[in-house]
Amino acid sequence: MGYLTRTGRRRRRPDTVVGMTPAESMPSAPDALAPTVTDRLVAANRGYADDFADPGMDARPVLRVAVVACMDARLDLHAALGLELGDCHTIRNAGGVVTDDTIRSLTISQRALGTRSVVLIHHTDCGLLNLTEEFRFELEAEVGQRPAWSVESFRDLDADVRQSIRRVETSPFLLHTDDVRGFVFDVRTGLLREVSVEQIPAGD
Numbered sequence: 001m002g003y004l005t006r007t008g009r010r011r012r013r014p015d016t017v018v019g020m021t022p023a024e025s026m027p028s029a030p031d032a033l034a035p036t037v038t039d040r041l042v043a044a045n046r047g048y049a050d051d052f053a054d055p056g057m058d059a060r061p062v063l064r065v066a067v068v069a070c071m072d073a074r075l076d077l078h079a080a081l082g083l084e085l086g087d088c089h090t091i092r093n094a095g096g097v098v099t100d101d102t103i104r105s106l107t108i109s110q111r112a113l114g115t116r117s118v119v120l121i122h123h124t125d126c127g128l129l130n131l132t133e134e135f136r137f138e139l140e141a142e143v144g145q146r147p148a149w150s151v152e153s154f155r156d157l158d159a160d161v162r163q164s165i166r167r168v169e170t171s172p173f174l175l176h177t178d179d180v181r182g183f184v185f186d187v188r189t190g191l192l193r194e195v196s197v198e199q200i201p202a203g204d
């Protein structure tokens with residue numbers, strides 16, 4: 001499983017790499033000092049900073065919204081939602097699920113930094129759809145320790161969006177839970193589809 005693959009740091013000497021097959025641990029010689037992807041990012045930052053003008057903002061998001069979304073590389077949140085620098089908080093993790101740590105960030109977002117609305121975004125073709133809680137036991141078998149965290153995998157995107165909405169709405173720590181909406185982003189079309197919250201039937 002790809003998640004279990006260990007990747008070595010490229011600058012490490014092959015004979016110091018633990019737990020890798022010789023083929024994986026043996027970068028071709030000319031590559032050894034080639035720029036890493038991080039080097040590339042740092043170089044790009046120099047160009048960014050050259051054109052950067054201090055926007056003079058404080059830390060409170062202009063639109064007073066926090067967006068919780070999957071970390072998926074195909075989801076460009078700012079472009080997809082028409083967001084500008086300073087507009088929102090973005091809280092991202094595998095699946096865009098509402099974990100205790102997501103609640104931690106939302107609580108700080110609302111109580112310390114003034115956001116009031118919450119937008120939850122899952123997406124089609126999410127990696128979490130292909131995992132189960134069995135992943136934790138596979139990890140245990142490999143490394144001798146089972147993680148304390150839940151995988152938070154899901155089979156039904158809409159059901160998990162509803163679950164996430166409920167977790168936000170029922171959190172005792174949040175000040176604002178009257179504007180919480182959930183969506184599925186389609187990675188093929190770029191469109192958001194809103195997930196309607198199931199109505200509790202009136203007692204009739």
Ligand SMILES: [Zn+2]
Nearest residue numbers: 070072126127
């Ligand atoms: Zn995803």
